[in-house]
Amino acid sequence: MLWSLSWKNVWRNKLRSIVVIIAVTLGVFAAVFLLAFMNGMVESRIQTVIRTELSHIQIHEPGFQENNDFSLRIQNADSIVRVVSQTNHVKAVCKRIVISSLVASAETNTGVKIIGIVPEAERTVTNISTKMIDGAYFEIDQKNSVVIGKKLAEKLKVSLHKKIIITLQDIHMNITSGAFRVVGIYETDNNMYDESTLFVRYNDLCMLTGMSNTEAHEIAIIVDKDENSEPVKKVLQNDFKKLEVQYWMELSPEAGYLVSSMGQYMTIFILIILLALCFGIINTMLMVVLERVKEIGMLMAVGMSKRRVFFMIMLETVYLTITGGMIGLVIGYLISKHLERVGLDLYFWKEAYESIGYSSLIYPKIDLQMVATTTLMVILTGILSAIYPALKALKLNPSEATRTE
């Protein structure tokens, strides 16, 4: 009885109820969409970190990560690559030389990180080969080829087929340099990475530095699923006790903080939205109670218990909140799912996003746990919003209330 009476009471003042429902719908839609948007942004950044910059797991000599000490080279890199490739869940693996050096063009010079790669293996580990905007990714077997980032090309004022001079220290700590021809230019979503990283062939760098072709500074590994990163890291650390094995969250702590803190930020954000909605709903329901003083007094007079009066007011509030909440959830879910497929291109902020390592093409990502949590929070908001107005109703004196004008 109270369930149907409360539902009918909600529609007493259609306009007011619709306004409240729209407000709740917009609030919940904003919360759901923003959750999905931020989730998508974080996911995109994580994938960039893994697929473009770091890979899932890296192996180094202990201490190499601190200052990229050239002398800290992994010996027998090829046999380690072979063992790693046979480990469960490992999808691809490659070896690299990593050197901090100077690169110069006719116009200027700058500090960079040079990565010496085996292109065929590197292609399976990172996706730089798919980011080419000019030239090719080591398609032709040409000595002293270099692939540089777009931002670096702009800085050095070089284009395809132009020469740059790489200056570095060899294994004897002598300064040496080599001329490399630009065969390809890539562009990722991370301007800082593009400006500071260039790729040459592993063999060319071995020749220039005097390194043995069984050595490497870094072994990069891709696993089958992101969530297998840590378990596989532990297995490999056990296999290679003398080496330092780290997975992407350890290699890039800021990416790890992003994941762990984003959940907290979004919870706070949603709480703020729901709090604002809460006050709006309280205001509306207080008006409802004040308008119905006489009726509530009558209900108490004829024998409706305080518990039932409280429940009736609470039900009306929850109905309002849930109606708006469900509509907002459905709209938010559908729009997010659509954009998850087609992407949301914020091209007008492309430069800004890429300067901090984010793509401007966002694929919002929504999941059912998110939907369930938001639903629960909406219901709780309804219940909490009802408390004060319902208590106000209980304070009414039936004998005075029934005589109100």
Place this chain on the structure above:
Amino acid sequence: MNIIEIKGVTKIYDQKTMPVYALNGIDLTFQEGEFASIVGPSGSGKTTLLNILGGLDDPTEGVVMIDGIDITSLSESKKTLFRMRNIGFVFQSFNLIPVLTVAENIEFIMQLQGISKEIREKRTTELIEAVGLADKRNSRPNKLSGGQQQRVAVARALASKPKFILADEPTANLDSKSAENLLDIMGKLNKEENITFIFSTHDIRVMNKAKRIITIEDGKVIEDALK
């Protein structure tokens, strides 16, 4: 048989600052099937007396016995339950639930009591016919005239077969014809159902229909006469 007995009922407002005696030592009894009206000028204490009889207010002094139960000693929740089962109310401004139909308004009280659907529907039909609103069964209050709304209110008050009905100025917002009509129906129901009706009123038409007139002035019963 006395269904209501009030002894030494006094109601004082603002006891500490400037005491106002709304009621001052009232002794009254009401029997089953009475059709009584409480009359008096404004501020005489009629509504206060009705509120105390209905358990909506407590006297400062005195005892209110309804069917042998001292309702002043009941807790708030027990009083509410007592009202639901034993007392019917008809208000001056009808106070129907606007989102419910005529039938639903009458059924509502019985639903509060947990009465079965079959019995509710039967009783509702009986009462709708008794008050002459069979053709308005599914209408909402905003589609009814004042007189029709008050008839629904009477039917609602009778729905739970209370021991007595308290009607506070039931004809105040009605035209003459509607008021006459309402009083006829209430008189008829009083006879058929043997339910006590107690009115508080200024309306001479009500006084004419009543079989007992209790006159109150300054919180005291100054006359209690049977017609």
